[in-house]
Amino acid sequence: MPDGEDKLVGEFPFFPKQERAQQKRKALIDSGYALFNSKGYDLTTAKEIASHAGVATGTFYRYFSDKRQLLLSLLEDKLENFLPPEPSWIAGDPETVLISLLETHYKRLEEVGLHRVLPELIAKDPELADVLGKARRKIHESITSGLQQAQEQGLTWSDMDVDTLSWAIMVLVENGPDKENQCGRKIDCKEMASLICRMVFPPEVLKQLRKQEIEIQE
Amino acid sequence: MPDGEDKLVGEFPFFPKQERAQQKRKALIDSGYALFNSKGYDLTTAKEIASHAGVATGTFYRYFSDKRQLLLSLLEDKLENFLPPEPSWIAGDPETVLISLLETHYKRLEEVGLHRVLPELIAKDPELADVLGKARRKIHESITSGLQQAQEQGLTWSDMDVDTLSWAIMVLVENGPDKENQCGRKIDCKEMASLICRMVFPPEVLKQLRKQEIEIQE
Amino acid sequence: MPDGEDKLVGEFPFFPKQERAQQKRKALIDSGYALFNSKGYDLTTAKEIASHAGVATGTFYRYFSDKRQLLLSLLEDKLENFLPPEPSWIAGDPETVLISLLETHYKRLEEVGLHRVLPELIAKDPELADVLGKARRKIHESITSGLQQAQEQGLTWSDMDVDTLSWAIMVLVENGPDKENQCGRKIDCKEMASLICRMVFPPEVLKQLRKQEIEIQE
Amino acid sequence: MPDGEDKLVGEFPFFPKQERAQQKRKALIDSGYALFNSKGYDLTTAKEIASHAGVATGTFYRYFSDKRQLLLSLLEDKLENFLPPEPSWIAGDPETVLISLLETHYKRLEEVGLHRVLPELIAKDPELADVLGKARRKIHESITSGLQQAQEQGLTWSDMDVDTLSWAIMVLVENGPDKENQCGRKIDCKEMASLICRMVFPPEVLKQLRKQEIEIQE
DNA sequence: AATGAATGAGCGTTCATTCAT
């Protein structure tokens, strides 16, 4: 039987094998994501993930070499979401900019969710730790370069250490409002933004930048 | 007959029961500590700990009800070491004070070592997470009250939010130089102290405090 | 292409999944049965049962939640076989009736075999003891009511205590010829029947009933 | 140092080594007995028995080669108590004699208590089963010979099978009032005695024997 | 003789992974 006839029969609705496979892969990733988040990595079994995805146990291993690999796939495309976005410091009132940046970031983090299992994993998967470390280093660099620009324009504290500062910003953002076991009070994005601004800009610069902002709006 | 000879005959090797038991317990704790640190909590089995300590599996269970209990014993007297010390803000140059405080803290942390497995544990042992959470909340409170005092004396930024600030200080200290997966550069205690001071004190106050310090020294 | 050829090619060896699973389950049950009988319940481990059945340890747990459950499956449909049948006292010569009843019962018991482990189990599984106890109570009741009928028809000893008697019959039957550790001689069904009859009927009634039997046959 | 001096010092209160050892042995046996009865043989550990007896674990193994041996010692001197006493059939009213015999027996059984763990043990200790079997056979013989004597004196049913009968008596007594999982009603010694008498003696003989009894009393 | 800490084989059970269908 020629190919053509086959196609004519089955074409519409039509899923090429690749696509169907991609769908299954997607289902597995989604299930892994859901289960890792709700029960933790260790307590989730490959069998569970498969059955939650509506496929057989063995199928899991057609798409992923093992449980760990699924996790890595999971992180792959969501990795950047775990990390704070690169702020742009000089376009308008930095505080306002930061606030919206932070709010967006935390909303995404909450959506991604996976951040709750990461500590468990990093502790026992050095490779994963490495992957994450690299990503963080990239973010760190981008924050650093942003700060450097601002510093070159004379906007920041003159004696500021760019590296330390960008590390501090990163750490603060990463340990922001969502982290569990926090110290009672929920951290507020507005206060956080204000704090970060104080670390970067002297008060008079901040006032200046804020005024510009208003002028631009007008 | 001199003491020395006596010792040579009957005393050495001589360990009263209790002491021998304590030695074994110690060996197990040490092995647990070493293995938890090197392989992570999960990947360490009770059998391994026992054999690393040079005792049989069953012996492990004479001293500890299970792996978790050994861990708790491990943490028990070291818990406060994981947490940053309470800074005193107004006695002299805050930056100098902070630097020595931080250095001491990180030295202790490095000694304790266990901090590397904590994230993994917190993730899967809610009780432990709770214990740690409480301790952190206490530290948070003490930082807050210190800041409040300083604020009442007009030493700090007037528009500073004490809660947010003490949270930030805590987070920064906890994620300090030692944390793995850091962003390339090692964080320096001096820079960190300087950053924290900037978050708390306006530059002129800081200068003032520093001067007082010098005067006192003279 | 005729069916026959098709069969020869694809069907043998062919076992639908279900059937294969059932076979394995069967093999496990059989192995459990054999090992329980030969070594006793306690001394038989799940691992042994599995390897005796030619499957891996884990396979055992696919089919049974644990050793006890396998046992219960073993008993499930055989329970009634452990217990004596309800005799019918007035249809013909009671002795003949009893003999065949007893013989059937003991043959079945021997087939079931499991009765040899029951005492051990009852001793340590209160739930099972309860199940068995209930079944015995039912049998006891049915024997009692049969005796009562006979008594009402004036066939039995007039001063007979129905309860005690039915208990005695039950106990005798249960501890019949097959029981281990017996006192040397094997108990004979004929003699047993004769003894039970003597406990129930006065000699003259027995003679009468026997005569009727003959008349009916004629 | 001569023996004499030793004695003078230690003599009163004086326990020769043997006696002290015997005391410990006794304590262990008692503890084993108590614990076996309350928790069952399997669930009782050697350590428990030792500590219940107030001695060290190791001491247990000085007196008994293992747990099983303690059990056997336990049975040794109590064995005959598990088994029904040999009735004497011709001295007076057999029913009265039997009743008191049975009552004594069951009281003793209750005291011995151990009968509750026996089934568990017999199932998995063939040697023990053998020991018990032998004892039972002895009792069986003695009952048989008693019945034989009575039969020779023409006191019993003439067509009675002595073997079967003595087996029946034994079984009934052994499964008497105390057995667990019984059929609701408690069995009464009086009724039991009456039943046994009916199995042995024709009514008129029984009446006769009872009359003699009265005459003897007068 | 007595101690009780130490032993380690072995239990029941789980689950990542394989493989016959």
Added chain:
DNA sequence: AATGAATGAACGCTCATTCAT
């Protein structure tokens, strides 16, 4: 390509027994 039954190593833990003191 998909299935899911089967695998078996490894886990945490117990306890009868040994042995150094």
